[in-house]
C-alpha cells in the first residue's frame with residue numbers, strides 16, 4: 001500500500017516536468033513578443049530592447065528555462081504584465097469562488113446522479129428508468145450558458161428567490177455564500193449529473209448481470225443489500241473515474257459559468273489574461289490548473305485501492 | 314463395459330421427498346419467440362439422498378436448477394410452469410419476499426462458475442456472514458464466527474485468517490470450498506450443486522465430493538448434483554436423471570443405470586467409459602461424457618418425434634414421427650425410447 005502510494009506520488013514528477021516545459025514554451029513559441037506587449041503601443045525599439053534585457057529574454061532559452069523553474073520551485077510564478085502584481089497573489093485571490101463552485105458542483109452532481117443511476121438500472125426498462133434517462137438526455141444537450149440564463153431569468157429575476165450574480169466569501173457570510181452558489185452550481189452541474197447518472201446506470205446494468213449478483217440473490221438477500229453492497233461497490237471504480245473526468249471537464253465549464261454569473265474567479269482571471277495577452281498570468285493559471293488535475297488523478301487512483309482490493313500496486 | 318466397480322450402489326434412504334419437481338417447463342422469450350429450455354422435467358429427492366442430473370452441454374441442467382431457485386430473469390424474459398414442492402410447499406406460489414426467506418436458507422445452490430460467483434470486492438467471511446445474519450437474525454460477530462466455523466468445515470486451512478481475505482487471494486479450489494461453505498452456512502434441507510467440481514483438478518475434486526458426502530451424512534441434506542462426469546455419478550449418486558434437449562430421457566438408480574441402460578443416449582454417453590468409479594480414487598483424470606456423433610438440436614428447431622433420432626443409431630421411421638413417452642420399463646427405471654429393449658446395441662455402433 002505504502003509502496004504504491006510512494007510510486008504514484010513519484011510518478012507526478014515527470015508529468016509536472018512535461019507540463020512545465022510546455023507552459024514555458026507557450027511564451028517562447030508564440031508569435032507575440034512579450035517585451036513589445038509590456039512596452040506598450042508608443043514604445044520605441046530601444047525601449048523594447050531594454051525591457052527584453054530586463055526580463056532576461058535575450059539570454060539562451062535553456063538558461064531562461066532553468067531560472068524560470070528555479071523561481072517556480074520557490075513559489076514565484078512571475079508578475080502580471082498588466083496588473084503588475086505577482087501572479088501567485090492574483091490566483092490565490094481568485095481561487096475561493098472557483099474552488100467553491102467546483103466542489104459544490106461535484107457534490108451536487110454525485111448526490112443527485114448516483115441514486116438516479118442506481119434506480120434507473122434497477123428498474124431498467126420501466127417508466128421510471130425511461131423518465132430518468134429522458135431528463136438526462138435533455139440536461140445533457142443544453143449548453144451551460146443557456147441553462148444559466150434560464151435559471152437567472154426564472155428563479156432570480158422573475159421570482160426573486162436567489163441572488164442573480166456575484167459572489168460572497170464564506171468567511172464574510174456563510175449563508176449568502178451558499179445562496180450565491182445555488183444557481184451557478186445547478187447551471188454547471190446538470191450536465192455532469194446527466195453524464196454521471198447515465199454512466200452509473202450502464203455500469204450497474206452490466207454488474208447486475210454478473211454471476212456474483214446471482215450468488216447474492218441466491219443467499220436470499222434483500223434488494224437494497226444486493227444493489228448497494230454487492231453491485232454498487234463493484235461499480236465504484238468506473239463511477240469514481242467518471243467523477244474524476246467530470247471534475248477535469250468542469251474547469252472548462254467554470255470559465256463560462258463565472259462569466260454568466262459574474263463571479264470573480266480564476267475563470268474570469270483567465271479570460272482577462274487571454275484578452276490582454278498577459279502571458280505570465282496565462283502560464284501561472286495553466287500551471288496551477290494542471291497541478292490540480294494531477295492531484296485529482298492521484299486522489300482517484302488512491303480511492304481505487306479503497307474500493308477494489310485487487311488493486312494494490 | 315464393466316459394471317463391477319460402481320461404488321455408490323447403496324439403496325436411497327426412505328422418506329418423503331424434500332424436493333419434488335413435477336412437469337417443469339421453462340421458456341425463454343427472445344424477440345417474441347418462445348424457446349423451451351426445459352420440457353416436462355420431473356424428479357424427487359429425499360432426505361439424505363443424492364440425485365445426479367447428467368446430460369450434454371445445453372440440455373437444460375442449469376436452467377432447471379435456476380428455475381427451482383427462481384433465479385432466472387423475471388417475466389417477460391422467461392416463464393416457468395409446473396409444480397415445485399419444497400418440503401410440501403409450492404415454491405411457485407410464494408411472493409418474492411417469502412421466496413427470499415427460502416433461498417439460501419432451506420434450499421441453496423452452488424454455481425457452476427466458481428471463479429466469477431464470489432463478489433471480488435467483498436471478503437469471503439462477510440459473504441458468508443451476511444447470509445447467516447439475513448436468515449438467522451444473528452449479529453455480524455456471530456455471522457463471522459459461523460463463517461470461520463464453515464470454512465473450517467470445508468477444510469480451508471487457517472480459517473481465522475482466510476475469512477478476512479478477498480476471493481482473488483484464494484485458489485480456485487478454495488473458492489469453490491467457500492461457495493460450498495456459503496451454500497451450507499444456514500444448513501439447507503436441499504442443496505443444488507451445479508457442476509461443483511468441474512473447474513477443479515482431480516485431487517481437489519475428490520476431496521470436495523468426499524466433503525459433500527460427509528456433510529450429507531451429518532445433516533441429511535438432499536443433494537441434486539449436476540455433472541458432466543460419469544465418474545462423479547458413480548461415486549455420488551443414489552439415483553440418476555439423464556436429460557437430453559430439455560427432457561428427461563431416462564431415470565434409474567445408479568446401479569440399474571450402469572448395469573442396464575434403457576436409452577441409446579445413455580448408452581452413448583457411457584460409450585467410452587472403461588471403468589466407472591475408479592477414476593477419482595486413482596486420480597486418472599475425470600471421466601467426461603463420451604462424445605456422441607452429431608449435434609444437439611437447437612431450441613429453435615426441435616425434431617418432431619424423438620429428439621435424439623437424428624443422432625440415434627437405432628432410429629426408425631416411428632422414432633422420427635412419434636415422440637416416445639417416458640415409461641417405467643422396470644421397477645423404478647424409466648426411459649423414453651421406442652426401442653428401449655435394444656438400447657444396449659447402440660454401444661456397438663458407437664464403438
Ligand SMILES: Nc1ncnc2c1ncn2[C@@H]1O[C@H](COP(=O)(O)OP(=O)(O)OP(=O)(O)O)[C@@H](O)[C@H]1O
Pocket residue numbers: 341343348350368369370371372373374375376377386425541612
Ligand atoms: N437466460 C437465457 N436466455 C435464453 N436462453 C437461455 C438462457 N439461459 C439458458 N438458455 C438456453 O437454455 C438451454 C439450456 O441451458 P443450460 O445452461 O441449462 O444448459 P446446461 O445443461 O446447464 O449446460 P452446461 O452443461 O453447458 O452447463 C441452452 O440452449 C441455453 O442456450
Ligand code: SF4
Pocket residue numbers: 576577578619620621622623625626627628629632633637649650651652653
Ligand atoms: S426412440 Fe428411437 S430415436 Fe429415440 S432414442 Fe429410442 S431408438 Fe433412438
Ligand SMILES: [Mg+2]
Pocket residue numbers: 374375376425507
Ligand atoms: Mg450448466
